[in-house]
Amino acid sequence: MSRITMDIPDESLVALKLSEEQAEEALLMAAAVKLFELGRLSSGAAARLAGVPRVVFLSRLADYGVDTFRMTTEGFRKETRLA
Numbered sequence: 001m002s003r004i005t006m007d008i009p010d011e012s013l014v015a016l017k018l019s020e021e022q023a024e025e026a027l028l029m030a031a032a033v034k035l036f037e038l039g040r041l042s043s044g045a046a047a048r049l050a051g052v053p054r055v056v057f058l059s060r061l062a063d064y065g066v067d068t069f070r071m072t073t074e075g076f077r078k079e080t081r082l083a
Contacts, residue, residue: 025051032057033064 006027013023032050035041036057041049047057061068 029060030064033061033066036061037064037066 008020008023013020016023016026018026029050029052032041032046035049036043036046043058044054047054050057052060058068
């Protein structure tokens with residue numbers, strides 16, 4: 001496993017009202033959600049990045065305004081043909 005270190009201004013932690021540990025968790029979740037939203041990570045990979053089980057990750061997406069399931073019109077047509 002790799003480790004990435006970030007410098008975060010103390011003012012940011014104060015404004016967010018988070019401890020360093022809470023900020024690390026929040027930033028990992030935010031990064032995981034965004035990368036999932038952009039289609040760069042699957043939900044499983046994003047959950048691993050966030051350090052939470054997949055079902056927890058999927059349930060937290062709504063907190064960030066991200067749809068749990070996205071389907072294009074073409075994907076919907078394909079699914080309905082298979083049903």
